Amino acid sequence: xxxxxxxxxxxxxxxxxxxxxxxxxxxxxxxxxxxxxxxxxxxxxxxxxxxxxxxxxxxxxxxxxxx
Numbered sequence: 001x002x003x004x005x006x007x008x009x010x011x012x013x014x015x016x017x018x019x020x021x022x023x024x025x026x027x028x029x030x031x032x033x034x035x036x037x038x039x040x041x042x043x044x045x046x047x048x049x050x051x052x053x054x055x056x057x058x059x060x061x062x063x064x065x066x067x
Contacts, residue, residue, distance in 0.1 A: 002057065002058045002060070002061030003058060003061060005054055005057060006054070006055050006057070006058020006059050006061070007058070008051075008054055008058075009050075009051045009052065009053070009054025009055030009056070009057070009058055010051065010055045012047055012048075012050060012051030012054065013047075013048050013050075013052045013054075013055055014031070014051070015031045015032060015033050015044075015047060015051070016044050016045065016046070016047030016048025016049070016050070016051050017044075018030040018044075019031050019033055019034060019039060019041070019043075019044030019047065020041055020044040020048055022034075023040075023041035023044060029041075029044060033047070
């Protein structure tokens with residue numbers, strides 16, 4: 001289950017970074033999320049951070065002694 005959370009976290013993090021970078025350095029957000037919703041640039045930053053947290057949480061299931 002944590003592996004699925006890691007995948008969701010990676011995808012969300014990448015979409016957040018793309019949206020933030022496109023909103024900051026380009027004319028419009030990059031990635032897929034802007035196709036469906038109007039998200040402000042700060043919202044993409046939050047999505048990127050939440051995605052990173054989920055990815056780290058999910059990745060901790062792959063490593064560790066005694067597992």
